[in-house]
Every structure is written in C-alpha cells, then in structure tokens.
Amino acid sequence: MPELPEVEALARHLREHAAGREVARVDVASLSVLKTTDPLHTALHGRAVTGAGRFGKHLDLDCDGLHLVVHLARAGWLRWSDALPSAPPKPGRGPIALRVHLGGPGFDLTEAGTQKRLAAWVVRDPAEVPGVAKLGPDALEISEPGFAEVLAGRTERIKTVLTDQSRLAGVGNAYSDEVLHRARLSPFATAGRLDEPAVRRLHAALREVLEDAVRRSEHQDAARLKAEKRSGLRVHGRTGLPCPVCGDLVREVSFADRSLQYCPTCQTGGRPLADRRMSRLLK
Template sequence: MPEAPEVDALAHFLSERLSGRAVTGVELVEGRAWKTRARPLDEIVGRTVTAVTRHGKHIDLDFDGVHLGIGFGRAGWATWSAAGEPEEDAAPGAAVIARIAFDNGILGITDAGEWLSVQLHVVDAADEVPSVAKLGPDAADPRYSRDMLAAALGRRRKQLKALLQEQETLAGVGNAYSDEILFAARLAPTAHASALSEDDITRLHHALHDTLAAAVLARRGVPIAEQKAAKVASMRVHGRTGEPCPDCGGVIEDIPGTKGGGQWCPSCQTLPASD
C-alpha cells in the first residue's frame, strides 16, 4: 500500500513533469474504478495541469479548476513513460486501470490487488472526492503537533495500530509505517490509546514525526518504479517476521490478530502500565 511518503514523492515527480502540460487523450481500461459516472474521463482532454497535490494517500491533478482525484487504495500505483519511449510496464501482477496521455508522455494508473481498490473521480474541487473530504490532519505535516495527537487519541479504547491507520483521524499512515512508528515509539501495537501516559504520547509524537519526515526525504527523487522496493528495504520491523530485531537482537514476530499483516518486537515494544 502506498503511504504518505511514497505518494508525496509521486506528487513531486508528476508536478515536475506535468505542470503546464496538456492532456492529449485518455483511456479507461477498468470501468469499475470510475466513480463519477456523470463526468467522463475525457472531460480533462485538452486541459492543462496547473497543480499536483497530495491529500493523505490520494493525489489530485488540477486542470485549471477541473480536478482528477486518484485514490490508490490498497495496491494502486502509477507508471510514467516519457514521449518517444516504450510504455513502461506495470509492476508484476499489476493491471493497468487507466492511461492519461500528455504532450510529453503517458501516465498509467495501475492496481496490483486481488480486488480493485483504485478510484478515479472528476470533480470541481479536491475535497469533493468523498474519501478526501473525510480525511483527518496529515500525519506527515511538520505542523502536526503533540497536542493534536493527544486530542486524536483522547480516551479511546482502540488499539494503536488500528488508530494510526484510521484516515479520518490521521491521514497518510498505512500498514507498514504504523508498524515502524510504533517500533520507534517502543509501544505495543495492541496497546489502547486510552492507556497511554503523557510520556507515551510524547514519545509516540516524536516517533510519528521522525519516521515520516525521514521517509519523505528518503523517497524524494527515487524513480516511481523503484518506490516499492525502496520502501520495503527501509523497513526495520514491518515484513521482517522471524528476523532479529535491529535494536535488541530479539525475534520480530507477527502482531497477534493480523494474520501476518503487521510485525513488532515483543522485547522492545511494551504495553502501557495501565492497559
């Protein structure tokens, strides 16, 4: 799943290549991804890109007031083929959902999931996309403060891993970075938000900020075809089941109840005293 650092890098990549460029043609390969039936994709043909922005794990292409919203879902991503070059292949196992041709290349939208999760919308403003409208504060925003995190946690009896992935509470964090953030904070993913002490909240805020800030910087400039590999290589605990913990040497394990979808170090990450 692409998360804020990868989608941020993609937004910058596309902004550099598409700003001021006109759409010359479109192809919707998978109609189920199209969510604004009354507004066809070819509404953007002939229009010029004036801005590319990220909203959580979504990208918005602004064509001078007509917006194409792209939600990558669980396994969506993009390809870019410069004009005059062979079309870039989708990642192994991925299907092409749509192609958008510009005067300098082709943007492909892909999905590698077992079920389709990419969503495409043509709207008049980015927040007219329902999933964008309900997003909480952006997790990768340097202005996201400790007080904002404390307010989001409240006294909720919800496990931290699930809460960090709740886009209405905190936009941009998914499965992988939630594991990395909680490892850095030394907090068990099964701990409840309501059990955190003031020190725990401070530590979690530092981990959230430092983990995402480092990842955003690390992903910038990485070719979009290599983003997934770069993300996987950077993980300290996520996807490392059975490997030694990079800090204590203990064994990385699957988080109970995740069916292998999340990982932690039981030796390093503890439950709050009141949980």
C-alpha cells in the same frame, strides 16, 4: 499499500514532469476505476496540468481547475513513461486501469491482483471525494497537542487509531508498525490510556519515521519508490528476521486480510502478543 511518503513522492514527481503539459487523452481500461460521471473523464482533455498534491493517501492531479483524484488502495501504482503507446490499452486485460496521455509522455494507473480497489474521481473540488472529505489532520502536519487530542478518550488499540484515516490522514499498515516500533509501544496498547511521555514519544516517532521516508523518497522516480520503502523498514514485512535495534526476532500477528509486525523486546516487554491464527494466547 502506498502511504503518505510514497504518495507525496508521486505528487512531487508529477509536479516535476507533468506540470505545464496538456492532457491529450484519458483512456479508461477498467470501468470500475472511475467513481464519477459528472464531469466525464473526457472533460480533462485539452486542459493543462497546473499542479499535483496529496490529501492523506489520495493523489491529486490539478488540471486547470478540474481534479483527477486517485486512491491507489492496496495494490495500485502509478507508472510514468516518457513515451506512452498511442493505442489505448485493451479493457479488462492486464493491470492497467487508466492511462493519461500528456502529449507523448504520461502515466498509467495500474493494479495487481484480483481485488480491484483502485479508484479515481474527476471532480471540481477534491472535497467532493468522500474519502478526502472525511480525512482527519495530516500526519505530517499535526502538532503534539493536536495529536494528544486525537488519542484522548479513544478505547481502540493504538494501531487502529494510527491507521484510521478519519482520525489521522496518511498512515497505513506499514508505517504504523514502524512508528510504534520507534516509539517502543505495543500495537495493542489502548490509545486513550497512554501517559503523557508515551504520547510525546509516539508523536516524535510519527514525525521522524514519516519525514525520514519522505527524504529517502526525494528524487526517486516512481519505479524505484516501492524498493526504497522496503529498504527503510525495520519491522514491517520482516517477520522472523532480527530486530536491527535489539536483535530479537520480529514477530507477527495476523488478521483476516492483513498482518502487523513488532519486536517483543523493544515493544512488549519481551512477551509475544496473541495471534488467534496460531493460538488463543502465546505465553
């Protein structure tokens, strides 16, 4: 799933390549992708792109006061092309959900797999998008005291709080694993029970991981962002491989539709976490 650093990089790419261009046409290839009908997507036609930004993991294309807001979900992506085909994509065929023509160049919003969760809204104000309206403070901007307030009194696992967009905007499954590894904290630790040094360490790790990922994504075109993300990960997606810090094997806990990765030596005092898929408790 694209998270804060990748969406930030996509916004920068659009600011560099789309700003100043006029929206010639928007083709909708998947009827489920558009979540709004007023304004219609055709209201974007003829409008100049005046900016691009990010709200958490939502991408925002500002078209002279009308906004195309996109949530790429788990398997969505933006594919830029310097020369789009003039013929519209065929509805229901292939991964393309929506295509934006910018007078020659443009981009496709694509989604792999059968679970269609990619979503787009055409709105006058990004706050009209429900997911944007309920976002918590941005993970790149939150101060240490503000971060401590987010955690205070929470009874959930810290992994859950880090990925709850209404608490903290922009962090998903992958970067939360990386942040917790760098902070040397168990993903199962209770958020509200962390002591002050742990909160300070976690906030520092949050900034370091995200800022490093944003830096690595700078000047990368959209096609290379996924590979760049994978290259910088220490534990996420690396089950069974050695931890680059201590050499212990990276372990995994699986849930119904996702998994988390961690290093026992760095994060849990050497003790593997329970994985109910495998057993009630690993000793």
